[in-house]
Amino acid sequence: QSVLTQPPSASGTPGQRVTISCSGSSSNIGNNYVYWYQQLPGTAPKLLIYRNNQRPSGVPDRFSGSKSGTSASLAISGLRSEDEANYHCAAWDGSLIGPVFGGGTKLTVL
């Protein structure tokens, strides 16, 4: 059971906008930044969003992050087939004194 809660799956059609949620508590998301990692099939995770809504160099602006209270969301606009991947949210947890992750959301592009 992961500390952060994500839906196990999400889907959309090419060009559509999809959002993936990540729910936590005051010990993690509520008082710390949220991060998102993209994991393409059979590969290692890749940093997608850091500090709630910042994109590393090279990440398209189709990807955006937001946070409100103890929840966060990843939005992908203009969905493309290459976006099909697992998406993981993460945050620092002040009670566990370590990073925590969600269970991951498998995004399918129909």
Place this chain on the structure above:
Amino acid sequence: EVQLVESGGGLVQPGGSLRLSCSASGFTFSNYHIHWVRQAPGKGLVWVSRVSSDESPTTYADSVKGRFTVSRDNAKNTVYLQMNSLSAEDTAVYYCARDRDWVIYDYWGQGTLVTVSS
């Protein structure tokens, strides 16, 4: 080019031990903390441990504290994860990752699979 390459995974019996290695290249290794993150088959990511750039301090998830030991040899650009008293719950792909912050991992290895089974 920054590269992290894990090795040492394999099949081990419950109660057994295994040592993983993470060999780094393409950057000044001694300037960076390194993390271990694992992923059980079909499951999410779980943070395991962090070793600081100069080997101290080291930090562990509660689930591995007392059983796993992380260390590094900056002369060899290598981080090690010694895993003892392994159980089926430790079965996972183990990734090493370079730290830019506690939750920012900018480079990852390809992972090494550890299977604990009799």
